[in-house]
Amino acid sequence: MIDRNNDEWIAALSSPGPQRDAALVDLRALLVRGLGYAMARHRNVSGADIEDFAQDALLKILDGLKSFRGESRFTTWAHKVAVHVAFTELRRRRWRDVSLDEATSLPEGSLLPQKWIDPSAKTEQQAMQREILNAMRHVIANELTDKQRQAFITVHIRGMPMAELAEKMNTNRNALYKLLFDARKKLKKQMMAKGLSAQDVLAAFGS
């Protein structure tokens, strides 16, 4: 594999011909190696999957060549695209058959149960934990909009990735992110209204 600097990569990939072909071979090989490491923790990813991801990434990279700003190594940027392609597809596979109802059904009273208060903690700390749980329970039950609640529970508790939930909610990822952001702000506001400082809250559960 030839060692190319950013300009050389861009030049080689920019117009069809033997230089581009050679660059694509090298880049594909590099992305495949990178994805092998990137996805190492995911046992359900096959060699064939990685080849597919690398191929999709190459197309995106070629399409988006002009958007490369040269603020990092071209190969870093390319790996970034490949990793994103891989995770997007994996998430789609994992969650595509999960319905929204299934994802947000919550048995009554199970959210934030009392058991999270640590009986071995000092009284003061337990009181803090109780305050925080009460604040959170109140906000989630009473202050979030239906959409915010659905988003919050599905993403933070159910663990559904945002792109997947956005599609199921017929919205886009940005709008969904805003729902979650607003929900968090409401939680924060409630905790602070109870006189809890950020420091108090972070220390409360011994994180």
Next chain:
Amino acid sequence: MTLDLNTLKRIVRQSITTREDEIGCRQCFEQLDRFVEMTLAGKNAAEAMPLVQDHLDHCGDCHQEFEALLDALRALE
């Protein structure tokens, strides 16, 4: 659906540390290659690019991709 203590801690932390100037996934993604290179170089990326760090602290999906990208680049070095 089960809520475990680590999840609770994470939700609490992510809520109380929410900032008004939080950026979204796309903005974070655009800067992620620079952020990851800084991290690899042993520089304080969180200090140099605080909004990216902030987003990664609040977005599980982007955080997961960042970690994977870091793993890959470290292994390839």
